Amino acid sequence: MAPTESVASAAETGIPNGTAALDRALADELWRGCDAAGWGLTRDEFEQILLDAGTARNFGLAEVSIATPATPKQQAAFFRGLCVADLALARACARGNERAWEHFVAVYRQPLTRAAIAITGSETLGRDLAEQLYAELYGLNMREGQRRCPLLSYRGRGSLMAWLRTTLAQRHVDHYRRTRREEPIEGFDAPAPDPPPQTPSRELSLLERSIEQAVSGRDAEDRYLLAAYYLDGQTLLGIARVLGVHEATVSRKLRRAADQIRKQILRNLECNGMSRRAAQEAMGADPRDLEVNLKKLLQNSQSEAFQEQAAS
Amino acid sequence: MTATSQHGFHPDAESLSALSEQALEGRERAEVLAHLAVCGRCRQVVALAREAADAGAVTAAAPPRKAIEPNAWWKQWRLVWVPTAVVAAFAAASISVYIEQADRHGPNIKVAEQHTTQGAAPASAPAPTEQAEAVPPASPAPAPPPAHAAKHAHPAEAEQMPAPAPPAVAAQMPPEPSAPEPGAVDQVEVARERPPLSGAEEQQAPPELTAGTIRPAYSQPASGAWEAKQKQAEQQRQAEVDTSQMRFRKFKAAPAAVHGANVAPPAGATETVTVTAAPPLETQPVALAEPAPMLEIKSSRGVSTPARPLQLPSGLAAVSIASGGHFLLAIDKAGALFLSEDQGATWERIATQWTGRAVAVRQQARDHGALRAAPAAQNGTTGRSSPDAGSAPSLTVFFELSNNKNQTWVSTDGRTWTSK
Numbered sequence: 001m002a003p004t005e006s007v008a009s010a011a012e013t014g015i016p017n018g019t020a021a022l023d024r025a026l027a028d029e030l031w032r033g034c035d036a037a038g039w040g041l042t043r044d045e046f047e048q049i050l051l052d053a054g055t056a057r058n059f060g061l062a063e064v065s066i067a068t069p070a071t072p073k074q075q076a077a078f079f080r081g082l083c084v085a086d087l088a089l090a091r092a093c094a095r096g097n098e099r100a101w102e103h104f105v106a107v108y109r110q111p112l113t114r115a116a117i118a119i120t121g122s123e124t125l126g127r128d129l130a131e132q133l134y135a136e137l138y139g140l141n142m143r144e145g146q147r148r149c150p151l152l153s154y155r156g157r158g159s160l161m162a163w164l165r166t167t168l169a170q171r172h173v174d175h176y177r178r179t180r181r182e183e184p185i186e187g188f189d190a191p192a193p194d195p196p197p198q199t200p201s202r203e204l205s206l207l208e209r210s211i212e213q214a215v216s217g218r219d220a221e222d223r224y225l226l227a228a229y230y231l232d233g234q235t236l237l238g239i240a241r242v243l244g245v246h247e248a249t250v251s252r253k254l255r256r257a258a259d260q261i262r263k264q265i266l267r268n269l270e271c272n273g274m275s276r277r278a279a280q281e282a283m284g285a286d287p288r289d290l291e292v293n294l295k296k297l298l299q300n301s302q303s304e305a306f307q308e309q310a311a312s
Numbered sequence: 313m314t315a316t317s318q319h320g321f322h323p324d325a326e327s328l329s330a331l332s333e334q335a336l337e338g339r340e341r342a343e344v345l346a347h348l349a350v351c352g353r354c355r356q357v358v359a360l361a362r363e364a365a366d367a368g369a370v371t372a373a374a375p376p377r378k379a380i381e382p383n384a385w386w387k388q389w390r391l392v393w394v395p396t397a398v399v400a401a402f403a404a405a406s407i408s409v410y411i412e413q414a415d416r417h418g419p420n421i422k423v424a425e426q427h428t429t430q431g432a433a434p435a436s437a438p439a440p441t442e443q444a445e446a447v448p449p450a451s452p453a454p455a456p457p458p459a460h461a462a463k464h465a466h467p468a469e470a471e472q473m474p475a476p477a478p479p480a481v482a483a484q485m486p487p488e489p490s491a492p493e494p495g496a497v498d499q500v501e502v503a504r505e506r507p508p509l510s511g512a513e514e515q516q517a518p519p520e521l522t523a524g525t526i527r528p529a530y531s532q533p534a535s536g537a538w539e540a541k542q543k544q545a546e547q548q549r550q551a552e553v554d555t556s557q558m559r560f561r562k563f564k565a566a567p568a569a570v571h572g573a574n575v576a577p578p579a580g581a582t583e584t585v586t587v588t589a590a591p592p593l594e595t596q597p598v599a600l601a602e603p604a605p606m607l608e609i610k611s612s613r614g615v616s617t618p619a620r621p622l623q624l625p626s627g628l629a630a631v632s633i634a635s636g637g638h639f640l641l642a643i644d645k646a647g648a649l650f651l652s653e654d655q656g657a658t659w660e661r662i663a664t665q666w667t668g669r670a671v672a673v674r675q676q677a678r679d680h681g682a683l684r685a686a687p688a689a690q691n692g693t694t695g696r697s698s699p700d701a702g703s704a705p706s707l708t709v710f711f712e713l714s715n716n717k718n719q720t721w722v723s724t725d726g727r728t729w730t731s732k
Contacts, residue, residue: 060337081335111368118367119360154326157336162329162365169360170325173353220342223349232355241362244334 022047022054023072026079034085039092039100049091053155054078087156094149096139108164109134115165119172129175133168203274203282210268214261222257229254323347328358332365624650625659636675636709639726643670649713651726665729668715676722678708 027047031037036046059070060078070078092100112134117126139147154163218226221243228234228242229250236254240247262283269279323331323344330336331344348355624630628644635641640652642659647669649662664670713721713729720732 114368115361115364118364153324157326158330158333162333162361163326165361165364165368166325166329166332166357169357169364170328172360173356177353220346220349224345224355227349227352228355228359232352232359234355234359238359238362241366242332242358 021069022051023075026072026076030079030084034088036085036088036092039089039103040095040097041088041092045091046088049087050079050084053082053087056155057157082156083159084156086160087154090151090154090160093137094139094151101138108161111161112164112168116168116172119165119169129168129172133164133171203278204285206269206272206274207265207282207285210265210272211261213268214264217264218257218261222253225250225254226257322351322354328354329361332358332362623656624648625661626650632670632672632674634673634675634711636711639711641673641711641726643673643713647671647716649673662727662729666713666715666719666721666731668717668719670713671716672714674712674714676710676712678710 093104113130116130117123120126139149228239236247236250240250266279624644626644630642632643638653642650650659652659710722710724721729722732723729
């Protein structure tokens, strides 16, 4: 049974009123390329979905060119990078079209369950997780009297299956993090109290500061590599899949990043008044003597972009 | 909160999945990566989603597993099958190699020299080192099996072989030419199968005839003129080969058969013959009217295996080979047909004119007449070298090609194929 058809308007389906004009030839091509009509979408609704996806990303243009409308060529380049057929199916499912749901169930339900089992590592937990997400997708959750479908947040970047897997992973990680804090403390072996803080020597203080500067000065990809490999213990192959490069490239980048961090630390130490010999001797300090917590250093600092988004 | 963030801090699922699918570019990718560098939760999400994608791909690609009985008896013998299979494969390979060698050397039989009943060798003539004389059979006998004849080429075994023709036929491997005999008759080429001779014919027929190819080798007892005669005979033989190939396309001279038994020059007028064994398919009736010079028919099987492995232009091994006249056709494992007109030195790929995949090619012939050897014998020439003497059989040689659906195409030149 399909969800209720009460959600009919474009606003309810997450289709805002577009302000930019969509190229007609491009719209024709995209309309023919996906089975939007089979999912119960009209031509106008389909174009509105495209406009929504395009305007949300400014057709892939820089923010400085918001005032300038995208040319048909820019629009075509943007829409050809989207999974328009998946987008149309997701929106049709969000609208409650029965044929779209039948197709969604036939195509995605089994892979969804398999992905959930792979994520949780347990068939029982995986099936529970998949069913929970499936219920959410079906629109059983209501907010302010309206059915809320997570499929509305899918805008066609990447495949719908990848979006579903990532959503499952998010649900699982969030659930795990929530429930981990609820573990009983009975039998919990409390750690020994920290020793009284010792005043670090000047060399160690300089070294700590130099390390912080060197690590924070790396670019985003290098920091992601360092965190994923050294903190999370991910494999080179796993990191390479995420970045879309060969694992040998990841290995090479990691080695290069470590070398450059080491050189940068030496340089920072020298800039702080230490001789090169003294800086090299300081590099041989026992890491346990340092107060630098790389995990803390990396994970306590939010990236600027998402901090801004959070503040907005 | 914008569309790219969830819970105020994290990128949404679409951004993370798009990053994994390399669908983000430029600044947006850098932003997500920068967030991943500092957010263990999102790194974990991305890693779990990637592992799920890998597991899904493996599940989709893996074939369904068969239920294995826990106590299957053959599981205990699993290790025994390995050496058994190796031994069986080795035995099969050995047998195939043996059969291939037998087929390769089978058609080429050096047959004993022919002696007429006109006299014995003079005392001054050098005696042959090995010589086999077959006893004329009393009645016509069927043609010997070619492979069998090839294997029994030793003189001692020659007598045990069934005589293929009313005249005595001996097959042997003479290491040297036969003993010279003054007054020896010319050589006569006969076919493997002959119709029963009448009484007159039987009386006129030479007492001993050699099956298959009979070559004139040495006809002059004088050793001084032997070389000149040898050259002349060689030229004549070559001309005969050419003529025979043109007229008897069915009979193809094997490379080993061309080189006869002319190992040492004899002084007598003996004649050495070389037989190329042929299957019953290629037999031709021969009518012998009188003791005639031996006809020479160089015949080979319709499907002959060349002495050296075929090097097809496709680089694949040949699965079927057929030869006729100067044509050599071969089909490789991919079903491509190749034609060679120079014994495999150069190949031409034949365009596909059939449906399906060609799997076999063979030579066929339609017999429109009988071999008439008598006129050639009367003329004192070999049947092969005298195409105008009426000794040529009116054979129409053609090739048949079969595809994997048992459909057949025919061709006379190997290039143009029509459905049969």
